[in-house]
Amino acid sequence: MRKAILFTNIIILIVAIIVCTAIWPIYGFSILGLAVFGLGIYDITQTKHAITRNFPVIGHMRYLLEMIGPEIHQYFIEDDTDGKPIDRNRRTYVYQRAKLERSTHPFGTELNVEADNYKWMKHSIYPSKLQHEQPRVLVGGPECSQPYSSSIFNISAMSYGSLSKNAIMALNLGAKAGDFSHNTGEGAISDYHKHGGDLVWEIGTGYFGCRTEEGEFSPENFKKNAVLPEVKMIEIKISQGAKPGHGGVLPASKNTEEIAKIRGVKPHTEVLSPPGHSAFKDAEGLLKFVKQLRELSGGKPVGFKLCVGRKEEFRDICEQMLITGIQPDFITVDGAEGGTGAAPIDFSNYVGMPWEEALIFVVDTLNGYRLKDHITIITATKIFTAFDIFKALCIGADVCNSARGMMLALGCIQALKCDTNKCPTGVASNDPAFMRGLVVAEKWERVKNYQAETLKEFAELFAAAGCVSLRELDRNLINKRIIDDVKTYEEWYPTIDSGVYFKEKMPA
Ligand SMILES: Cc1cc2nc3c(=O)[nH]c(=O)nc-3n(C[C@H](O)[C@H](O)[C@H](O)COP(=O)(O)O)c2cc1C
Ligand code: SF4
Structure with a gap:
């Protein structure tokens, strides 16, 4: 100021x-x-x-x-390959696809292909036929009576409040036009989310939209929203990569009449989202909560989102799945390098497992316990390009989400002021003076374009790899250089055979 x-x-x-x-x-x-x-x-x-x-x-x-x-x-x-957290090349990639501008690149790569950590896919001498239809994945295990046919590229969780109402409306309209899903974030379902796009309703520790006056989970209030036809899936947020284990505070000044009504809290009071859930205290409780939400929603897919912290806690959840027979329909894996509207810097920098390790660990653990068959793995974290999606699916994810990619499509310029309510592009500010810059009628189409163009390019990579089914994507298709050693992901991180943990001790 x-x-x-x-x-x-x-x-x-x-x-x-x-x-x-x-x-x-x-x-x-x-x-x-x-x-x-x-x-x-x-x-x-x-x-x-x-x-x-x-x-x-x-x-x-x-x-x-x-x-x-x-x-x-x-x-x-800044150079083309510089820029934090998202380099200029990737920002340009999103802008060009969102605006349907030139999507080719002149004169060759600017990347150092001999650098440590460089990754590339293996193409085939015998490419397959280009598929023009977007691939879809059916989310929902045997306990789910309303499975959801999901796109493989969707909008990751971001609440109304951290994003402006114009941004939420444009995202939802884009999702509707492109037939992909829009995750509400933990701030509840607002009217701005109701423009016809499929919703994944996220429930955080504040239980916004489904809480009692005291802030506990309310089954009655949950049911009212869960049965809405636009709500296709329900996600319990255990943690997010940018601030795992950290709750949130909605200050009294930001808790307007409108926000209070949407979130089901008293206006003009400070509202806390505690770091942990009050609806469950252990793995068995989490799974029973999954079952309760599935029943209350009339059989919609229910899953949870987490950034991996202690590996043994995730294994405990898997073992409880076997003991109780209750499985989530999906698990969303977020990496420590994930985005946020606002987080304490130590939590962003030093808490939680980075994305690649986390995704590999979750895929392998589910496979090791023979649990992967009915659980869809969704993942977000720096997935901007067709190659990012291709790589995530090869590692073992089924569906990818993007938060910051979609923000860039809306016009975000990475000014890094999301936590000040002074976002110059109106993406992350509810101040009318800034928000007017984001014209919904212009920007929803950019969201739709970005998603569709990226998947078009994914289809080209898929064909270049000679694949005809998503099932063929595996760790053999991607190489990774570590210092001077080049191996496939399969060699660096061998796939765990299904059910192997019933016979062998799992690695620490
Ligand atoms: C502005 C903003 C708000 C977010 N809000 C939420 C949220 O309410 N709930 C949640 O689970 N994740 C939230 N996230 C995390 C994203 O959903 C996503 O998991 C993370 O940013 C990684 O994806 P990305 O690299 O595509 O941004 C938020 C991220 C951003 C950038
Ligand atoms: S333009 Fe800046 S303040 Fe606005 S959303 Fe993007 S990074 Fe945040």
Whole structure:
């Protein structure tokens, strides 16, 4: 705030001086001198900022440069393969597909194909016929009476509140037009989610949209939303990669009448999402909760999302699946490098298992316990391109989701201000002044285009690999270089045979 006021004042002063200097040069220079002198006196005498106290006037340059640093870096310094968390190449990839612009790349790759961690797929001398229909995956095990035919590329969880209402509407309209699903995020189902797109309703520890006044799970309130025809699947959020094990706070100031009504809380009060669920305390409780939600929803697919922390806890869940006979219909795997609207930096940087290890671990563990057959593995985390989808499916996922890719399609420029309510593109701000920039009628089509064009390119990769069925995608199809050693994923991370953990001890 202080920086914004300072910046505005400086601009006004500069304009005033330029105008005065142009009309009456003597007065203009006098005003300039007086302004600089006044600012200098103020800087020396103020006590809050050491830099301007010690370096009057010029010390302000630091604040100015700090304020526009990310933009300077992005526009003037950043290379095509630079840019964090999403490099320019990938951002451009999304923009081009969203706008149906040129999707070819001139003159060859810019990537260092000899670099450590470089990955590439194996194509075939005998490519298969290009398939024009988007592949779909049926989600729902034997206990599910309303299985959902899912696209293999969907919108990952992002709540109304972390995204603007315009963004939510555009995402939902895009999902409807492209026949893919839109995950509500844990902030409940709002009217902005109801534009005809298929919904995956996510339930977090705050039980928004299905809670009692005290914040416990309410079966009655759950049922009212779960049976809505647009709700196709229900996801229990155990954790998300960017902040696993961390709850959230909805401050009283952001808890408007509208948000309170959507989330089922009292307006203008502080609302806590605790770090853990109150509806269950152990693996058996989680599975019983899955069963309860499935029954209350009338047999819709129910699963859970997690970022892997302690491996033994996930194995415990698998063992309880065998003991209780209750299985989730899907498991969503998020990586530690996943996105968020806002999270404490230590949680983002140092908590949770990175995506690739996590996906491999979950796929292998389910296989080891012979549980993979009826459980769909959904995954998100930095899946932007057709190759990212191809690789995830080869590792063992069935369905991919994207959060930040869809934000880029909406016009996000990676200004990294999502937690300030001052998102310059209106994607992550509910301030009407910023939100007006995101015109729903323009942007829903970009979401649809990005998803469809990416899957079109996936179909081309799939054909180049010589595959005719998704079942043929496996770890043999991708190579990975680690230092100077090149092996397939199958060689680096051998697939676990189905049921092997009944005979052998599982690895630590
Ligand atoms: C703005 C924003 C809000 C998010 N909100 C949620 C949420 O409510 N629930 C959740 O499970 N994940 C949430 N996520 C995480 C994403 O759903 C996703 O798992 C993660 O960002 C990895 O995907 P990506 O790399 O495509 O962004 C959010 C991510 C972003 C960027
Ligand atoms: S443009 Fe908006 S949504 Fe994108 S990173 Fe910046 S603040 Fe966040």
